[in-house]
Amino acid sequence: MISGLAGGFLWALDTVILSLVLAPFSMSFAAPLAATALHDAFSALWLALLATIRRRWSSVVRAIKHKDGRRVMLAALLGGPVGMAGYVMAIRFLGPGLAASISSFYPALGLAASALLFHEPVKRHQVAGMVLSLVCLVLMSGQAAGGTDFWLGILCALCSTAGWAAEGLLVQKAASLDNDIALLLRQSVSGAVFWILVLPLFGGLPVALSMAQSPWLVAAASLAGTASYLCYYLAIHRIGAARAMPLNITYCAWAVVLAWVFQGTTVSGPEAVFCAGVILGGVLSAW
Structure with missing residues (x-):
């Protein structure tokens, strides 16, 4: 439980730093995608450094060949290009507070999917918690001003909700992998897809290169995000995705x-x- 709560705080720190990264590029539609690409690439570098220090590269190679490694790679596509990109775009359109609040509904979606797919028992107070979260998120959304950007931000936040819920369930199934190895695969695949496919498709390469000229904020955000993911994955493997995801939403x-x-x-x-x-x-x- 402590790992899940720590992951929430660190993800909030990541969120606020990313909003500072996006501030000078507010006129660029591709800026959130560029920031996400840099974020996941820096995170992969932090984890590669950790793997080098711990001499874990042989474990990385074995994980790539294992079915659990392939599950994590699929989770990377859902949690990165879908979940993380939607989240950072929601930060741009809605601000860090509202974007974090709406996307934090993903544990309720994950709990429902876990009950349907893995037949995990769901108790009455868990259902009550899901309903309470949903009602409060809807009411919180009503506190913000409307407009095109507002509803586009809502859509982006919902995409991140669905992507992260699916990612958590896939990571739970990849229980044989160590957390740092699983996260290295996740961030490497996500970063590669952003740089090879997403940024060229949306014209985000020039923006990403411009952001990279002052990389310290992005590096700091990715460091906080990496630590958050490590805590989150640890909580998933210890208490299951259905319980780890709600703890993580304290962000x-x-x-x-x-x-x-x-x-x-x-x-x-x-x-x-x-x-x-x-x-x-x-x-x-x-609970």
Whole structure:
């Protein structure tokens, strides 16, 4: 449980730093995709450095050949180009607080899918937690102004919700892999797909190269994100995806707090109440 909560805080820190990365590129539609590509590439470099220090490259090769390694690679496609790209685009259109809050509904979706696919028992308080999270997320969304960008941001956040829920279930099935090895495969595949396919398709290569000229914020965000994923994967393998995902969504509250501390954003009373409801619902779902 501590690993899941730590992953939530670190992901909130990642969220706020990424919003600072995106700020100078607010006019570019491809900026969120470029930031995501750099984020996952830097994360893969951090993990490759860890694998080198720990002399784990033989384990990486074995994991690539194993069926669990292929599950993680599929999870990378759903969690990266679908989940992470949708999340960063939602940050741009909605801001870090609202983007984090909406996308944090993915544990409820994961819990429902886990019950259907893996036949895990679902108790009444877990269902109540899912309903509470959903209601609070809908009410929180109503606190923001409408418009084209708003609804596009909602769509992006929902894409991240679906992608991350599917990723968590696939990672749970890849239980034979160590967390650092699984995450190295995940970030490497995700980063490669972004650079080879997504960025050229959406014209994001020039933006990514421009961001790379001042890489320190992206490197810091990816370091926080890497640590968050390691904590998250550890929680998945210890208590299961259906319980680890709700613990991880505490990032929605931390994102609002950190955005207030570092960016001076205002937090209304209803937003604070709804955010607390999302967290409470997540904890109930994991209990």
